[in-house]
Amino acid sequence: EVRLVESGGGLIQPGGSLRLSCAASGFTVTSNYMSWVRQAPGKGLEWVSVIYSGGSTYYADSVKGRFTISRDTSKNTLYLQMNSLRAEDTAVYYCARLETKRTGFDPWGLGTLVTVSS
Amino acid sequence: QTVVTQEPSFSVSPGGTVTLTCGLSSGSVSTTYYPSWYQQTPGQAPRTLIYSTNTRSSGVPDRFSGSILGNKAALTITGAQADDDSDYYCVLYMGGGSWVFGGGTKLTVL
Numbered sequence: 001e002v003r004l005v006e007s008g009g010g011l012i013q014p015g016g017s018l019r020l021s022c023a024a025s026g027f028t029v030t031s032n033y034m035s036w037v038r039q040a041p042g043k044g045l046e047w048v049s050v051i052y053s054g055g056s057t058y059y060a061d062s063v064k065g066r067f068t069i070s071r072d073t074s075k076n077t078l079y080l081q082m083n084s085l086r087a088e089d090t091a092v093y094y095c096a097r098l099e100t101k102r103t104g105f106d107p108w109g110l111g112t113l114v115t116v117s118s
Numbered sequence: 119q120t121v122v123t124q125e126p127s128f129s130v131s132p133g134g135t136v137t138l139t140c141g142l143s144s145g146s147v148s149t150t151y152y153p154s155w156y157q158q159t160p161g162q163a164p165r166t167l168i169y170s171t172n173t174r175s176s177g178v179p180d181r182f183s184g185s186i187l188g189n190k191a192a193l194t195i196t197g198a199q200a201d202d203d204s205d206y207y208c209v210l211y212m213g214g215g216s217w218v219f220g221g222g223t224k225l226t227v228l
Contacts, residue, residue: 035217045156045164045207047217058215061119094163101211104154104169111163 002026002107004095009112016085016116022078022095022109029071033098034078035105036069038091038114046091049080050098063089085116120144122210124220130198130227138223139190140208146189151210153191155184158205158222167206168193195225203227 008020020036036048049059049069057069068081078095092113096105121143130136140153147153149171156164166175168184171191181196191210195202208220 037219044205044222045158045209045219047209047219050215050217052215056215060216102152102170104152104166104175105156105164105209106166106169106175108163108166 002097004097004107004109006093006095006109006112009093009114011115011117012085013118014086014116017081017083018085018114020080020082020093020095020112020114022080024076024078024097027097029076029078030073033100034069034071035096035098036078036080037094037096037105037108038089039094039111040088040091043091048093051078082114085114087116090114090116120212120218122208122218122220124206124208124223126221127224127226130195130202130225132198132200132227134198135194135196136198136225137187137192137194138206138208138225139187139192140210140220141190142210147186147191147210149186151191151212153184153186154209155182155191155193156207156209157202158207164207198227200227 003025005023035050051057051069066084070079092111094111096108123141154169155167158164172184183194207222
């Protein structure tokens with residue numbers, strides 16, 4: 001079964017750092033495009049970042065320079081390192097597989113909530 | 119900054135047909151944007167319905183279909199059911215490793 005499980009969310013003060021993890025099973029992270037998508041409370045979905053199978057990484061303007069996407073082949077896990085966090089980064093963060101740019105985001109994990117507040 | 123537009127809300131009667139659209143603030147949506155569609159109910163993760171304009175994801179009933187209508191991507195639900203009452207999001211590939219989601223459409227079935 002293809003499955004994604006996020007972890008690492010929590011309450012963090014503005015300016016702080018947090019690392020999210022997304023453990024994959026049923027497929028190989030490095031053979032696919034992998035992405036992070038977030039959803040602020042009561043708001044819509046926002047694409048955050050992608051890492052291509054070849055290792056290239058891309059970011060939404062809203063997080064560029066503050067967030068870093070990466071993966072660990074041995075753990076078959078995707079990560080999102082989030083630095084200089086702001087109140088507006090408060091959201092449920094989902095990881096999702098892309099396979100390629102054509103195939104859409106599927107599957108999705110259940111998400112992990114990040115709350116940035118003092 | 120390109121904005122992906124969706125109707126904020128729509129309503130449909132049970133058994134009816136509804137078409138939701140996904141456009142661009144500037145320009146036309148084509149298949150090269152690889153539009154995909156997602157259904158989300160409150161508190162749940164999104165569920166993939168359609169990808170690459172018109173390909174149904176595994177397990178999605180054939181009453182969901184995708185297309186390009188005029189200058190927009192479209193999601194048509196034929197024979198709406200009560201459990202189609204959800205939020206629907208489209209996303210477009212903008213090139214250069216960038217995707218943009220629409221603001222979502224809240225569909226009410228009543």
